[in-house]
Each structure stands twice: as C-alpha cells, then as structure tokens.
Amino acid sequence: MSHALNGKGIVRQETIDRIEQIAAEVGYRPSPIARGLQNSKLGxxxxxxxxxxxxxxxxxxxxxxxxxxxxxxxxxxxxxxxxxxxxxxxxxxxxxxxxxxxxxxxxxxxxxxxxxxxxxxxxxxxxxxxxxxxxxxxxxxxxxxHADTQTEMMLAHLSDAGANRIALVTGTDRNDWNLASQTAIVRWSESRNLRPLVMSVPEAEGERVGDAVMDEFFSGDPAEHPDAIYCLTGRHAAGVTAAALRRGLRIPQDLMVAAGSGSLQNQTSTPTVTTLDLxxxxxxxxxxxxxxxxxxxxxxxxxxxxxxxxxxxxxxxxx
Amino acid sequence: MSHALNGKGIVRQETIDRIEQIAAEVGYRPSPIARGLQNSKLGxxxxxxxxxxxxxxxxxxxxxxxxxxxxxxxxxxxxxxxxxxxxxxxxxxxxxxxxxxxxxxxxxxxxxxxxxxxxxxxxxxxxxxxxxxxxxxxxxxxxxxHADTQTEMMLAHLSDAGANRIALVTGTDRNDWNLASQTAIVRWSESRNLRPLVMSVPEAEGERVGDAVMDEFFSGDPAEHPDAIYCLTGRHAAGVTAAALRRGLRIPQDLMVAAGSGSLQNQTSTPTVTTLDLxxxxxxxxxxxxxxxxxxxxxxxxxxxxxxxxxxxxxxxxx
DNA sequence: CTGAAAGCGCTTACAG
DNA sequence: CTGAAAGCGCTTACAG
Structure with missing residues (x-):
C-alpha cells in the first residue's frame, strides 16, 4: 500500500516496516513517470x-x-x-x-x-x-x-579612452543582442554625424574572421578607418586583435579592441582584451x-x- | 481518436483533417508524461x-x-x-x-x-x-x-625534457583520476628509488593553492626539491606557476609545470602551460x-x- | 487502520 | 474505418 511507503495516511509502524522490507527485497522502485502523471509535473x-x-x-x-x-x-x-x-x-x-x-x-x-x-x-x-x-x-x-545600454557603455568607455571612430562587429544570428547593439551604434554614430561602421560575421567563424574584419574596415578611405573595434563576441575580438597585430598595428595605441562577451581567453591573451561581463x-x-x-x-x-x-x-x- | 493524430491506424484523410483542426482549435497537446508511461521511457x-x-x-x-x-x-x-x-x-x-x-x-x-x-x-x-x-x-x-597511463605519459615527457625530480599535485576528491594518478607516480618514483613527492589539495581551491604547494615542496632538504610539478588540474597549475614566478623561479628553466587537464587559460597564460587534452x-x-x-x-x-x-x-x- | 476503486492522460489491441 | 475498453504505474479520496 502506498500509504505505508510515502508516509501519507496513518499506518501502523509495524505495517510500514513490513511493507518497506518487501519493497526493498523485490527491488521495488516507484515510477517517477507514473508519479508525474498525477499533477502532470515532473519537476x-x-x-x-x-x-x-x-x-x-x-x-x-x-x-x-x-x-x-x-x-x-x-x-x-x-x-x-x-x-x-x-x-x-x-x-x-x-x-x-x-x-x-x-x-x-x-x-x-x-x-x-x-x-x-x-x-x-x-x-x-x-x-x-x-x-x-x-x-x-x-x-x-x-x-x-539591455544590449543597447551595454553598447552605449562600451562606446562611452572607448570614447573616453580616446577613440574617435568606433566600428562594431556583430554576429549574424538575428537575436536581440546582435540587433539591439547594431541599433545602438547606428544611433550613436548618427548623433555624431558619422557613418556607422558595422559588420556582421557568423558567430561560428570565431577567431577566423580577423582578416575579413580588417579588410572591411581598413581598405577604403583612410579617414573612415576606425581607431577602435568593438566585437560582440570574445572570439571575434581575439581574431581581430591577432589580425591587427599581424598587420603591424599596435594595440591599443593604433587600434583599440574590445569584446561584448569574453572568456578567460581575453584575460590571458597578449594583450589582454577589455570585455563586458554579462x-x-x-x-x-x-x-x-x-x-x-x-x-x-x-x-x-x-x-x-x-x-x-x-x-x-x-x-x-x-x- | 488517437489514431488520427499519430497516424497509426487506417483512418480516412477527411477524419484526420477534421480531428487535427479541432485539436489545433482547442490547443490540444498530448502529455509527454502520459505517453512516456506506456513504455516507461521518456527519452x-x-x-x-x-x-x-x-x-x-x-x-x-x-x-x-x-x-x-x-x-x-x-x-x-x-x-x-x-x-x-x-x-x-x-x-x-x-x-x-x-x-x-x-x-x-x-x-x-x-x-x-x-x-x-x-x-x-x-x-x-x-x-x-x-x-x-x-x-x-x-x-x-x-x-x-587510463589515468595511470596518462600520468606515465606526462612523466615521460617531463623526464625527456630534463626533469629529474617530479612532484604530483592532485585534488582531494577520492575518484579514479586522483587516486590512479597517485598510484602511478608512486610506482614510477619507487622504480627509480625516489621518495614520491605527492600533495593533495582541494579542487575548489583552484589557483589559490600555489603558495601552499610551493611551501610543501621547497621548504625541506634542497636535494628533495622538485624540478617539475605536475598538477592534475589546470587551475592548480596556474596557481603553482604564479607562485613559483613570484618566488623568482624561472619557468621552465628552474621549474617545469604541467597540468593534467587544462583550459584556454593555460594556453594563453605567460608562460603557456603544457597540458593533457583529455x-x-x-x-x-x-x-x-x-x-x-x-x-x-x-x-x-x-x-x-x-x-x-x-x-x-x-x-x-x-x- | 487497511483494502478496493477511481483517476491521472495517453496508447494500443479489440470489437463493432 | 471508428468507437469503447483496457492498461501503463502510480496517488488519493473513499468505503469497510
């Protein structure tokens, strides 16, 4: 009887013991599924x-x-x-x-x-x-x-640190984080009469996007070259940092790099990379x-x- | 009727459509729990x-x-x-x-x-x-x-690299990894007539164990000082590396450090730390x-x- | 205090 | 082809 096992009703201790013993002997184990069926909850x-x-x-x-x-x-x-x-x-x-x-x-x-x-x-x-x-x-x-506020916070920091022209690198997934960050930098740029510098690259490409990002931002009019790149993902930031270094840019002197979401990687790389802690x-x-x-x-x-x-x-x- | 919905029996298409429509209307959703009850499997x-x-x-x-x-x-x-x-x-x-x-x-x-x-x-x-x-x-x-084989592999590497006296730092959990590694280094040491240098420190202490480990191995008879420390966890290795550096030891010249399980941390630290990839x-x-x-x-x-x-x-x- | 019954929401043989 | 019934393994009122 279930009363004995789950201690719900009022059952003589003796009975409880006997039933528990038998249960143990036959290796009885109540089915969690059947249990869950009652209140249609499984926890x-x-x-x-x-x-x-x-x-x-x-x-x-x-x-x-x-x-x-x-x-x-x-x-x-x-x-x-x-x-x-x-x-x-x-x-x-x-x-x-x-x-x-x-x-x-x-x-x-x-x-x-x-x-x-x-x-x-x-x-x-x-x-x-x-x-x-x-x-x-x-x-x-x-x-x-608050991807927008986060972006603004990072832009303010980069700006304070001396950046004049900030580019944003987002992922390509159409989620709130990518899209709201984009909106935020567009707004920020336009309020300064700057053409927004934005690029979207697949999240899964990780560090491999470095050269593509550098090509995108550093091929045209030198007046439009960024002096700071804010990548939403830490891996993109790591790739950009490496690519910039390879091209002889000094970080942070010539180019600042920051990430919107970092990992230990960004804390131990050379140079270490500024990130948001989400x-x-x-x-x-x-x-x-x-x-x-x-x-x-x-x-x-x-x-x-x-x-x-x-x-x-x-x-x-x-x- | 369930036949219609799960397409098991032979049901007229018309009926299927009608039932499916009604199901959609009332927002019917089959309970996965009740379903699981049949074969007592939930996937x-x-x-x-x-x-x-x-x-x-x-x-x-x-x-x-x-x-x-x-x-x-x-x-x-x-x-x-x-x-x-x-x-x-x-x-x-x-x-x-x-x-x-x-x-x-x-x-x-x-x-x-x-x-x-x-x-x-x-x-x-x-x-x-x-x-x-x-x-x-x-x-x-x-x-x-194969924690034992793994340990032997690492010991062989350290030995090849020039280490003569290798210490092992394990965690304190009594699991296969910690215990078998210990056994392996004891065996290895004894076969060389060396007193095994082993220390166990809590996994959760992470990098904080650095000084305790250095104190343990470098306080006694200088002849017994290790020239390589193998930490099973990457965090312990990071802590030991930092502590050794602080004490003026050069890595790897004076002391080699390796980890049995690493993370990106060990790949980007200065110096980078040798690890096993498990x-x-x-x-x-x-x-x-x-x-x-x-x-x-x-x-x-x-x-x-x-x-x-x-x-x-x-x-x-x-x- | 204890047993037999109903019910949780499905699925699957089994009659009609 | 379709409906009514039994059963999955429990729990929880409900009689005895």
Missing part, C-alpha cells in the same frame, strides 16, 4: 540555448557564456528542487517526449519570430526568454538584456527563479531586470 | 557530474572539462533523439521526480563507494561511469580513463552512445576504450 525545467544552432561546435573556447549559463542554471534548478534539461530546439521533428515534458522553459537568445516561442505560447507552456524576440518585443515574458550566472539564476514560479502556476509580471553588465578594463583599450 | 538521459559537489562555483574558468563534457553530452544526446539532464546527485533527499526518471545515467568521476552507483545498481537503473569507482573496480560498466567531447559522445544503448535495453560489454589523451606541449616544459 523538470528546460534550458533552450538557441544559438547552439549556429555554433559549429560546443567547444567553449572563447564562448563560455552559454556553458556558464547552462552550468549555473543546472545548479540553480537543483537548489529549487528541479532538474534542468539542455536542449536546442523542441520544435524539431522527432524530438523525444522529454523535450516537451518540462514544466517550464527558459529560452536564451531567441531569434526573430522564433518558432520555439511560437510553439510554446500556442501550447500554453510557460516560458521565460533571456533577451527578447526582436520581432515581437514585449509580447512574451522576457529578461531584458553576468551569465546571475542571469541564469534569475531565469531559473522565474521558471520555477511559472512551473508552479504563479503569475510573473515584467519588466524583469537583471544585474547590469560590468566593464572589465584591460590592456586592449588602455591608452 | 531522457542524465549526466551526473559528481565533482560538482566539490566545486564551490560553477565558474568554468580553468575547469572547463565538465562544462565541455556537459555541452558535448547534451548535443550528442539530441542527435540520438534523447534529452540530457544535468544533475549532481540523485540520491539526495528531496530530488524532483525527474532526477530519477532518466532512461539511463552517465556518472562522471564517481567517488570511492559512490552512493549514486550503489543506488543506481540496486534499482537496476542502467548507467555507465566515466572513470571507475576506485573501491569497486570492474564492478560496474565504466569507460576507462578529449572530453569524445568521451562524452562515447558515453552518450553507450547510455542510449542501455536505455534501449541493449547489453553493453566492457572494456570500454576511449580515445587516448594527447599532450599539448607548451612553454612551461620546453627547456
């Missing part, structure tokens, strides 16, 4: 890391943001009594049952008109985004990233907190504010 | 990263091994049509149903007499270890790590393959051989 959260789609490898070298997110989220989930599942796209045909069985979803960096958000919202599955769907701002519960652990913990509330049927209202990114000043921008 | 794998227990933070700086493992495992699982759950200890009281609902488990670096393995095997839940339970070798299905991605993929077989009821027999670790030679051991 499962899912982290959908959308940009996995665009990364050719999971190698975290220079892209530790997502792995730090995943790790912190898993740990935070456990602390709330949930498990965390890592998936990339639950809308793909042939996904396992489990990919749809989470009590709530966290979607990091959704794409423009992301089908994952569409599916989740159509099926009334609770979810929270980290970064908005750029095409549907305000439509879904989201933790705001606080992925804090964001992940916050997202888990919200997902747990959603999973438990609570209403959560925005705006959801995260800890601000901070600037890690390093040699590459220290003139 | 869920679990990765139990035991050393999480000992790490004070999930920050991957210098410990990217586990995160790389987690990432690669998640991706590999998806490719096999499974989801991957990240948990640290399913034996803890109060774990969610889901933590026990996986079809198969991968346990990385189990401890000595690890209760997780005990539970899993008692409950007849299929699992595969990465690294053996040091107290129960051969008892459970395990992917062998191939976590390959191991994770292999583990997932096995877990999938187990989940599907196939028998898997050992010995399970992994790709060999390779040596990344860097400045810290280049005399």
């Amino acid at each position: 499962l959260l899912a982290l959908v890391i959308r940009p996995f789609h665009s990364l050719d490898t999971f190698l975290p070298e220079g892209v530790d943001y997502f792995l730090r997110t995943a790790g912190a989220a898993s740990l935070a989930a456990m602390e709330h009594g949930y498990s965390m599942m890592l998936i990339d796209d639950p809308t793909k045909p042939g996904v396992p049952f489990s990919a749809l069985a989470a009590d709530a979803y966290i979607v990091t960096e959704p794409f423009e008109n992301d089908p994952v958000l569409t599916m989740l919202s159509e099926q009334r599955i609770p979810f929270v985004c980290v970064g908005e769907d750029p095409a549907r701002r305000g439509q879904f519960l989201a933790i705001e990233e 606080k992925p652990e804090a964001i992940a913990q916050f997202a888990v907190e919200i997902a747990v509330k959603l999973a438990e049927g609570q209403r959560v209202k925005g705006p959801l504010v995260t800890p601000r990114a901070t600037l890690n000043l390093r040699q590459s921008t220290a003139r | 869920l794998l679990a990765l139990v990263i035991r050393p999480f227990h000992s790490l004070d933070t999930f920050l991957p700086e210098g410990v990217d091994y586990f995160l790389r493992t987690a990432g690669a495992a998640s991706l590999a699982a998806m490719e096999h049509g499974y989801s991957m759950m990240l948990i640290d200890d399913p034996t803890k009281p109060g774990v969610p149903f889901s933590a026990l609902a996986a079809d198969a488990y991968i346990v990385t670096e189990p401890f000595e007499n690890d209760p997780v393995l005990t539970m899993l095997s008692e409950q007849r839940i299929p699992f595969v270890c990465v690294g053996e339970d040091p107290a129960r070798r051969g008892q459970f299905l395990a992917i062998e790590e 191939k976590p991605e390959a191991i994770a993929q292999f583990a997932v393959e096995i877990a999938v077989k187990l989940a599907e009821g196939q028998r898997v027999k050992g010995p399970l051989v992994t790709p060999r670790a390779t040596l990344n030679l860097r400045q810290s051991t280049a005399r």
